[in-house]
Ligand code: HEC
């Protein structure tokens with residue numbers, strides 16, 4: 439009986455550490471955020487509201503501080519800048535509400551792929567290649583890096599990897615859809631230009647482009663292809679000998695910081711973090727230079743699978759060995775118990 443009590447106490451302490459203390463420590467070191475939400479409309483509006491609340495509470499604190507010392511210039515400036523931040527965050531919410539209302543309208547239309555092919559040639563092919571349709575990229579990597587800061591992606595797989603509603607939003611307002619509108623605006627325009635339409639119904643034209651990109655995309659796309667389409671223009675994966683075609687110095691000039699090599703990112707950040715980060719980088723790291731990419735949930739999981747294969751290739755082996763060890767200890771415990779019983783029986 440004594441052994442059972444010791445076991446129960448041990449189990450209790452292990453559980454308290456594992457379920458209580460460890461997650462608590464994590465939540466303190468890296469604040470919890472809502473789960474990844476692949477309904478981008480709701481994700482953007484929810485996050486914009488959270489940011490407004492945060493900005494308002496900063497403002498309130500600044501005002502309280504100023505009330506205690508009304509002559510302090512620094513405190514006055516702090517209140518002014520907090521007020522501005524609230525305003526910026528509120529404008530952001532309005533911008534997302536407008537953008538997604540339009541994307542909803544685009545989404546509800548039935549696109550015409552033949553029309554979309556023609557519009558694509560006029561509106562997108564001046565920058566983007568479509569190699570599956572025999573359209574090579576109009577620039578080589580060096581030229582593209584110099585002109586845009588990044589190699590303009592080929593769009594052959596676009597219709598299969600990006601969320602359909604996101605694509606509509608991206609075409610009418612790239613900076614807002616990619617969540618980089620703080621940095622790129624009228625004075626400092628994003629290299630991907632906004633599509634204003636050719637004079638017919640703008641929303642119908644966008645729906646046609648999206649229908650075209652979806653009609654030419656393959657049904658199935660490998661994990662690595664998703665990575666190549668969505669991430670490789672900025673990130674290297676040295677462990678798989680994948681190197682971004684973009685020139686590093688141009689990319690740094692464009693993004694403001696160098697995107698890290700992702701070979702072992704899966705080990706330092708773990709799958710959950712990556713899903714959240716890829717879903718909405720700004721939620722995890724407010725102000726990060728990485729744009730939101732707009733993949734569907736399924737394709738995000740494929741990217742994570744790929745990162746797991748490259749950076750943590752022994753995971754399956756580890757799990758098998760782990761299960762083997764647990765079975766071994768259970769069998770050993772059984773024999774040890776039998777042996778102990780036998781010894782004590784003889785002694786009585
Ligand atoms: C003036 C050049 C230019 C034009 C015109 C242009 N794009 Fe782009 N596009 C870019 C650049 C540059 C990027 C990469 C931006 C980045 O990585 O920050 C990009 C990125 C994209 C992406 C990837 C976005 C993501 O979420 O990762 C898609 C999809 C796309 N463009 C579609 C289109 C479509 C459709 C059109 C036509 C309506 C179009 N683009 C017109 C330059 C252009």
Ligand code: HEC
Pocket residue numbers: 588665668669670671672673693695696697698700703707712715716723725726727728729731733741
């Ligand atoms: C247009 C360029 C661009 C694209 C495309 C892009 N990233 Fe990034 N990424 C960045 C930059 C820049 C950073 C560094 C962010 C910073 O320093 O704030 C970054 C950082 C990261 C990080 C590190 C986050 C951390 O916690 O430090 C991860 C993970 C990541 N990216 C994953 C991805 C994945 C996966 C994709 C494709 C689905 C992708 N990125 C597409 C530019 C990009």
